[in-house]
Amino acid sequence: MTQARIIQKSKNAMQSGRAGSGEWALEYNPADAQRPDPLMGWAGSADTRRQLNLKFKSLDAAKAYAEKNGISYRVIPAAPKVLKLQAYADNFR
Template identity: 50%
Template sequence: MAGPKQTARIYVPPRSAMQSGKGRQSGWVLEFEPGERQRLDPLMGWSGSGDTRGQVRLHFPTREEAVAYAEANALAYEVEEPKPVRIKAKVYADNFRFGRSENWTH
């Protein structure tokens, strides 16, 4: 049964606040955009929809594998490239540098 054409989103999920390193990154994720609005169930009061594709999250180790899966299954897709992460190195000697603008904290 072919439903309405939905766009798949391929992206790298962000790290949680508890992660600082690059280890255990989960790779790329392919998930579908919502196909219909959620509605309130009159009996239970829960919100939901008849769109079951919204529950699907496929994980891939590389971007190329996720794109190949989408193309093999004739899915319209958009790729979101990850933003580069800049890490400024902290140097202990900066605590004692001349002309330092920050207050001494201890």
């Protein structure tokens, strides 16, 4: 049986916007280990499902797709957002 993980995308740390942060993605678990290419030395494998990244608007849609296609899955929610409130004056204490 094919195994995958359903993860919730978090905010990109390199940008200030929150576009795409509520989406869910289904990513297949690697079925084949990566090995270095003899000519170039790049890591690669024969597993093409590793390149698939399916995006869904909701968790229910991702679960429905996995169940319809016989994919066992594990749900990984995004890490909770923690605000560190601090004043400029705290730098001088």
